[in-house]
Amino acid sequence: MNISDSRQSSVADRQLLELTLLYQFSNTMLSTLRVKKLTHLILTAITTPSSNLFERAILFLRNEKTNVLQGMLAVTRQQSDGLQIVSGQDALGSRWEISDETILRQRSDEYCQQVRLTRIEIDGVCPLINKIVTERTLCRSDDILCRQCEACRFIKPLCGGAFAAVPLIAREKTIGMIVVGNPESACKISNDNLRFLQLYANQAGMAIENPMLYNRIEEAHLSLKDARERLLHGERLAAIGEMAANLAHELKNPLITIGGFAGRLLKSLPLATREHRYAEMIVSEVSRLEKMLSEILAFSRKPTICFNYCDLDEIIQDCLASCAATFEDSGITVSFASDSLPWNVLGDAHQLKQVFLNLILNACDAMPEGGSLFLALEKTALDKKTVIATVRDTGGGIPKEMLPQIFNPFFTTKHHGTGLGLAIANRIIMNHRGSLEAHNTKQGAMFTITLPLAETDYSPGL
Ligand SMILES: Nc1ncnc2c1ncn2[C@@H]1O[C@H](COP(=O)(O)OP(=O)(O)O)[C@@H](O)[C@H]1O
Ligand SMILES: [Mg+2]
Known part of the structure; x- marks a missing residue:
């Protein structure tokens, strides 16, 4: 070669x-x-x-x-x-x-x-x-x-x-x-x-x-699938909500009639008889069902909000007054910390009251054997334009695996619950441009509401 x-x-x-x-x-x-x-x-x-x-x-x-x-x-x-x-x-x-x-x-x-x-x-x-x-x-x-x-x-x-x-x-x-x-x-x-x-x-x-492109497509596909499932879930919930609202509407009138007649019977029946006890039970069960139906109707109705200046301190005081008997019956001590008055927010006082009532009654449900309820209003450290309201109890808290579900409509762990209280509260707070969150503390549950303070109430220099 x-x-x-x-x-x-x-x-x-x-x-x-x-x-x-x-x-x-x-x-x-x-x-x-x-x-x-x-x-x-x-x-x-x-x-x-x-x-x-x-x-x-x-x-x-x-x-x-x-x-x-x-x-x-x-x-x-x-x-x-x-x-x-x-x-x-x-x-x-x-x-x-x-x-x-x-x-x-x-x-x-x-x-x-x-x-x-x-x-x-x-x-x-x-x-x-x-x-x-x-x-x-x-x-x-x-x-x-x-x-x-x-x-x-x-x-x-x-x-x-x-x-x-x-x-x-x-x-x-x-x-x-x-x-x-x-x-x-x-x-x-x-x-x-x-x-x-x-x-x-x-x-x-x-x-x-x-x-890399394939992975990106895969990711996009997964997030689309997720979005589709959420949409379907939402649609299903909306359908269930509509059905529940129709049912509630149909049931409400006969229930009012039953309740009315049972009330009349109760008055006419002699005390300490078996019949009187039965009528009493009918009245109390009917009033529980009526409450449940009102919650379902409140949830399914599109909320109309009348925004006005309202004082959160007053709203909470009102709620505490309405629940005074429940606190006494269950042996619950209450403390409410709210120093700098007033706590003006632009909102619907009636709906905000419903939020605090739902949270307070949930706390009472969590402490049937008694305990302590703490409420507080404070400003955020940073901008002073936001109020943070907390409702904390000593009822043992919410099991960790349930935390992501408690705001879902119809989620309840109670025998007589509707599972709508927190869903309604959350929607009201969101409509007020705020947020509602749940945490567990060492002793129980703590709900935190954040709401924007009305313009008149904050001074940026503070
Ligand atoms: N303060 C609380 N402590 C413990 N669990 C709570 C508390 N608040 C709410 N929960 C849980 O969240 C669930 C949903 O609450 P809610 O939407 O108000 O419906 P309901 O009170 O009808 O069950 C309750 O069934 C309960 O399991
Ligand atoms: Mg409730």
Whole structure:
């Protein structure tokens, strides 16, 4: 074989190697949608001794929001021995594989960790980064362009000397770059190897972008599915609400009649007789059912709000007065802290009273054997334009798994409950541009209402 023959055969060998690598790469792309695994495969294939291309490869990905190139992964020749070739039907059908242990080992390598902390700003100052990101062309560190600026200060030490960088392009955009170098042997990076790197990077860009797009579609699909379920749930609730409202409406009139006649009977029957006791039971059960129906109707009716200046302190005092008998019967002590008067909010006093009544009665239900109820009104520390009202009890609190459900209409743990009290309260507060939240304290439940104070009441300088 003469010199020209042997040169030709080495060129052919080289082309065969490149072609095989490119084939294996495209087969690999089809075999996984795991971006992390793909990035390890991409860098390992060009640093592994059998390909004999580079001794070090680093991957940077571009964060479009912050316009930064973020170091993602580095593979050195010492760490590149985990690449396996999985054969296919013929020589061109083979692909690469890498184990999770190798991925973990490569990732926890100190050098890789150092790379992952590297961020290069794409600020238009570094000619090298400009050339890669904007002009999308391959670049060498010893090109005339490089003036040892910030970006090279990051890349050069990572590469331990001369390096070359090539852009990763997908859908006409630079999504990152691969930086390669030969620090161990200090061998010059050959033009042939760089030409191959360019080809390789074109495939790598698409290979990394595809699973990222797929993941984004998957995420969008999940959030759409979630939204659809919530809509369906809402529709179902609306249908149940409408049905309940119709039923409540139909039941209310006969119930009023039953209650009325039972009341009359009660008055005419002699005390301490069995009949008197029965009539008493009818009256009390009818009044409970009437209350339940009013709650259902209140919930299903579209609320009409008459906004007026009202004082929260007065509203709470009113509620406490209406519940005085219940507190006494159940042995509940009440304390109400409200120092700086008045607490003016622009709202519907009747509806706000309903909110506090619901919270207070729930607290009483939670403390059948007695306990303490604490109410307080205070301003937010920050802007002084918001009032925070708290209703806290010592009734043991709300089981953690139930917390997300208590504001759902018809959710109740009580034998005679409607599960509408908190749903109504929440809707009223939301209509007043406020928020209602539930927490557990050491002793019981705490409900926090936040409402905007009426303009007249806050002085910004306070
Ligand atoms: N202060 C509280 N302590 C413990 N659990 C509470 C308290 N307030 C509400 N809950 C829970 O939230 C559920 C829903 O309350 P609500 O909407 O008022 O309906 P209802 O009172 O008719 O059950 C209650 O059944 C109860 O389990
Ligand atoms: Mg209730």
